[in-house]
Amino acid sequence: MTADRKVVLVSSERDNKAPEYHLLDLASAQPKLLRVGSRFPGLEKYELAETEFLHYPARDGTQIPAFLTRPVGKREGPPPLIVLPHGGPWARDGWGFDSWVQMLARDGYAVLQMNYRGSDGYGKKWRDASLQDWGGLPYADTIDGLKWAIDNKHGDPNRVAWWAAASAVISRWPRPCATASSSNAWSAWPASATFAN
Amino acid sequence: MEELDLADKEEPQLVFASSRIDVSPTYTPDNQLLAVFPESGSKDGYYVDESSKLLGEVLSRLFKDSPTGSPA
Numbered sequence: 080m081t082a083d084r085k086v087v088l089v090s091s092e093r094d095n096k097a098p099e100y101h102l103l104d105l106a107s108a109q110p111k112l113l114r115v116g117s118r119f120p121g122l123e124k125y126e127l128a129e130t131e132f133l134h135y136p137a138r139d140g141t142q143i144p145a146f147l148t149r150p151v152g153k154r155e156g157p158p159p160l161i162v163l164p165h166g167g168p169w170a171r172d173g174w175g176f177d178s179w180v181q182m183l184a185r186d187g188y189a190v191l192q193m194n195y196r197g198s199d200g201y202g203k204k205w206r207d208a209s210l211q212d213w214g215g216l217p218y219a220d221t222i223d224g225l226k227w228a229i230d231n232k233h234g235d236p237n238r239v240a241w242w243a244a245a246s247a248v249i250s251r252w253p254r255p256c257a258t259a260s261s262s263n264a265w266s267a268w269p270a271s272a273t274f275a276n
Numbered sequence: 277m278e279e280l281d282l283a284d285k286e287e288p289q290l291v292f293a294s295s296r297i298d299v300s301p302t303y304t305p306d307n308q309l310l311a312v313f314p315e316s317g318s319k320d321g322y323y324v325d326e327s328s329k330l331l332g333e334v335l336s337r338l339f340k341d342s343p344t345g346s347p348a
Contacts, residue, residue, distance in 0.1 A: 080304055087331060089335065173315070200314075
């Protein structure tokens with residue numbers, strides 16, 4: 080926004096559209112958006128995946144808000160699934176363009192993100208649910224999301240992986256399960272592949 | 277935990293409150309509060325004064341067919 084508040088640079092995005100920038104002249108009689116460019120112009124020729132906002136039931140019946148992105152294109156059977164919980168835990172995921180999610184969806188993975196208890200944005204009670212309990216409710220809500228996705232055929236139970244950013248992942252999923260993180264990761268499953276950065 | 281020294285400032289004014297959603301502020305280049313937006317990513321913000329409300333009205337019209345992001 081210019082100092083006189085008359086010209087604004089507007090950024091817009093959605094789940095399957097990377098951020099693009101427009102100039103908006105509020106002093107004009109009929110303000111219109113003048114496109115400036117895209118943050119990722121190389122993506123404009125590709126079909127990107129849509130992200131669905133939904134809720135799934137936790138083991139105690141609490142509805143957990145989540146985002147499910149299905150892989151681009153039609154495929155037979157449940158796709159491989161990446162569980163991608165946000166870090167924090169005092170943080171949250173939101174609906175919109177996510178370059179990691181789009182990269183995975185383009186490669187044929189479904190991606191599940193959840194705002195487990197302990198996340199921001201749902202009030203103090205929800206946020207404080209993680210206090211001194213990082214291995215409790217936040218973990219249980221994440222596992223319940225994975226179970227829900229498998230039960231509803233959103234992911235192949237034999238092809239599940241965890242990917243977390245700035246968040247530790249402890250996997251007790253009773254199948255071989257890869258874990259990855261941009262900061263650190265580990266898994267209780269002995270066959271897991273773990274790596275950082 | 278951050279500590280704010282308000283001793284030499286004007287009395288703080290409540291400009292927006294909600295018991296349902298968390299919000300984040302958006303400021304002008306001269307650090308004036310322009311609007312607050314839900315952290316859910318919704319484009320439906322609360323614009324603080326008359327000049328910013330014009331911006332909000334124009335954006336709502338230009339993006340009227342766009343999704344509003346996820347509910348809180």
